[in-house]
Amino acid sequence: MLTDRIGRITPSATLAMTAKAAELRATGVDVINLSVGEPDFPTPENIRAAGKKAIDDGHTRYTPGGGTMELKKAVVEKMRRDNDLHYETGEIIISCGGKHSLYNACQVLFQTGDEVIIFAPYWVSFPDFVAVTGAAPVFVNTDSSRQFEPVFEDLKTKINSRTKGIIINSPSNPTGGVWRDEAVLEVLEIARESDIWVFSDECYEQLTYDRPYVSTSMLAEKGEKVLTFQSCSKTYAMTGWRIGYTAGDKNVIKAMAKLQGQSTSCPNSIAQAAAIEALTGDQSEVKRMRDIFKKRRDYIVNRLNQMEGVSCDTPGGAFYVFPDFSSYMGEDRKIKSSNDLSMYLLEQKALVTVAGDAFGGEGHVRFSYAASDENLEKAMGFLKETLKELA
Ligand code: PLP
Numbered sequence: 001m002l003t004d005r006i007g008r009i010t011p012s013a014t015l016a017m018t019a020k021a022a023e024l025r026a027t028g029v030d031v032i033n034l035s036v037g038e039p040d041f042p043t044p045e046n047i048r049a050a051g052k053k054a055i056d057d058g059h060t061r062y063t064p065g066g067g068t069m070e071l072k073k074a075v076v077e078k079m080r081r082d083n084d085l086h087y088e089t090g091e092i093i094i095s096c097g098g099k100h101s102l103y104n105a106c107q108v109l110f111q112t113g114d115e116v117i118i119f120a121p122y123w124v125s126f127p128d129f130v131a132v133t134g135a136a137p138v139f140v141n142t143d144s145s146r147q148f149e150p151v152f153e154d155l156k157t158k159i160n161s162r163t164k165g166i167i168i169n170s171p172s173n174p175t176g177g178v179w180r181d182e183a184v185l186e187v188l189e190i191a192r193e194s195d196i197w198v199f200s201d202e203c204y205e206q207l208t209y210d211r212p213y214v215s216t217s218m219l220a221e222k223g224e225k226v227l228t229f230q231s232c233s234k235t236y237a238m239t240g241w242r243i244g245y246t247a248g249d250k251n252v253i254k255a256m257a258k259l260q261g262q263s264t265s266c267p268n269s270i271a272q273a274a275a276i277e278a279l280t281g282d283q284s285e286v287k288r289m290r291d292i293f294k295k296r297r298d299y300i301v302n303r304l305n306q307m308e309g310v311s312c313d314t315p316g317g318a319f320y321v322f323p324d325f326s327s328y329m330g331e332d333r334k335i336k337s338s339n340d341l342s343m344y345l346l347e348q349k350a351l352v353t354v355a356g357d358a359f360g361g362e363g364h365v366r367f368s369y370a371a372s373d374e375n376l377e378k379a380m381g382f383l384k385e386t387l388k389e390l391a
Contacts, residue, residue, distance in 0.1 A: 008131040013124050013358030017342075021352040032375045032382070033352040034367045037173065039237040039319070044285035047236055047278045054273030063269050065261030066253070067094025067245070071272045074279040075230075075245050082205075083215040085228075085247070093253045094275075095260060096267045098203045098231030098244030103129050105227055105246060106165075108255040109197055110135035114164040119150055121322065121361030123173045123201070135164065139360055144324065145313055148177035152186060159190065165197040166190075168216055171204035174359040174366040175322040176297070176315025178208055184219050192224065203231040203244070206286050208317040209294040217247070227252065234318075235286055236278040241271040243278075293319050296369040296376060303380040307387055319370045322356065326363035328390050335390055338365050344390075349382035 017035040025031045042048075054060075066072075072089040079085040095101040102125070110116055112134030118126045120139045127137040140155045142148040147170075166187060170179040191198045200216035220226045227248035232238040246256065260266070297315065304312040304323050312323035328335050335341050342355035342365055356364030369376055 005132055005134075008134075009128045014354050017352055017354050020346065024346070024350060024352075029350050031350045031352060032371070032379050034369070034371055034375075034379055035352040035354045036368050036370055038239040038370060039234060039289060040370045040372065041237045041285075041289055043237050043241070043274075044278075044282075046281050046285075047238065047274050050277035050281070051241075051270050051274035054270045057273075059269045059273045061269060063266045063272060065266050066257035067092070067267055068269075068272050071243075071276050071279075074276045075247065078279040079215075079228075079247060082213075083218055085215060085217050087247050090250050091253055092245060092247050093256050093260070094243065094245045094267050094272060095256075096242040096244070096264055097233060098201065098229050099125060100242075100260075100264070100267075101229050101231075101244045101246040101256070102126075102199065102201060103132075104256040104259050105199065105229070105252065106130055106133050106135075107259055108252060110164055113162060115158075115160070115162040116165040116167065117155065117158060117163060117196075118167050118360075119148070119169075121148065121172070121174050121356065121359040121364065122167075123169055124358055126167050126169070127360075130165075138163070142175075142177075144175075144322075144364075147179055147313070147316055148172060148175040148322075149179050149183040150187065152190075155187070155190060159194055159196070163194060163196055165199060167199045167201065169201040171208055171315070171317025172320075173204070173318055174320050174354070174356070174361065174364075176318040176320045178210070178213075178316030181214055181219055184214075184216050188216070188220055188224065188226070192221075196225070198224075198226045199229060200226060201229045203229065203234050204318040205230070206235040207290055207293055207319060209290070209297060210314075210316050213317075225249070232275050232278050237289065238271075238275070238278065241268070241274060243267060243271050243275040293369065296371075296373065297321070299373070300367065300369050300376055300380065303384075307384055308391065309387070319368055321367050321369065322359075322361060322364045323367070324364050325387075328387060329363060333390075338362055341365055341390075345382070345386060348389075349386060351379050351382050 114135035231244035309327035
């Protein structure tokens with residue numbers, strides 16, 4: 001009855017864990033949820049006020065399919081201010097979240113017979129965005145001791161005449177890894193030689209802790225086939241407002257707008273008005289949230305590395321850690337896989353995490369530190385107890 005297309009999509013593992021946490025909570029269990037992919041802060045006050053004002057001012061109708069001119073101008077201004085990148089409004093599209101932007105770009109550039117490079121561990125949605133177009137995702141290994149940068153020998157063997165795209169996501173979900181400029185430059189060079197589109201998902205741009213962020217497009221040569229994907233979700237704690245955007249080649253942007261116009265009509269008008277305030281208004285909340293995340297990152301990495309048999313390199317960004325627990329796993333042991341460990345933590349300690357296999361990172365478990373200090377402390381205590389039980 002259903003199409004092949006829908007059969008190529010797998011449900012999001014992270015959303016599945018969030019649903020499990022909710023189920024457990026509904027039975028009265030005191031759950032600690034470290035599976036979340038969103039800031040635990042409210043949307044900043046100035047942005048909420050802009051949303052309320054937008055309703056009162058009557059911004060409650062359809063907007064142009066690719067977003068309002070005012071918001072596109074705000075994006076142009078943001079990219080000039082933060083990234084020293086100079087786009088025109090015709091090179092910008094606003095979508096219903098970064099996810100929607102990525103989905104649309106895959107739809108307009110990839111099709112059956114194409115291959116798209118994805119670095120593993122990867123954000124759960126990348127393979128599905130690609131697969132639904134009919135193209136094949138091709139996975140490339142990364143180095144966990146080097147911020148999960150690509151293993152270039154592996155990348156080179158995976159490129160062929162069918163390769164149409166490479167997806168970069170630095171800072172990364174699920175690893176938190178932030179690549180050095182040299183690694184990005186090497187990917188750009190390989191892409192240039194083979195005339196491949198580079199997608200740079202930069203939605204965690206503002207959450208880098210050890211050095212200033214460098215957008216992939218800043219490293220690219222003029223006119224190169226690079227698309228930048230951005231979002232208000234993580235930077236401004238606006239996950240529910242659903243505003244993301246893409247910057248890049250005019251023709252691709254135009255095609256994405258055509259697709260969007262015939263699918264969602266336009267992004268939410270009120271959220272677009274609020275996003276103008278987010279991008280061009282006071283940025284002090286962004287810094288405040290980043291400082292808190294950095295403290296939490298340092299705490300959780302320190303606790304993890306004190307645990308016997310656990311290794312966790314300090315990730316440079318996002319709000320995830322992706323430690324390796326493979327020394328606790330084996331065919332003849334109680335815990336055989338990262339999924340077993342994640343389930344054990346859920347059932348025995350009511351601690352919700354996401355198993356690494358969902359991200360192509362078997363042996364690892366993802367912990368989000370978008371949670372209170374108290375919950376992080378409790379969670380690390382539960383994990384320590386668990387690993388003692390399993391040793
Ligand atoms: N890209 C990555 C790597 C993400 O982790 C997420 C959200 O979890 C997104 C894109 C999409 O975010 P949104 O659609 O809320 O902008």
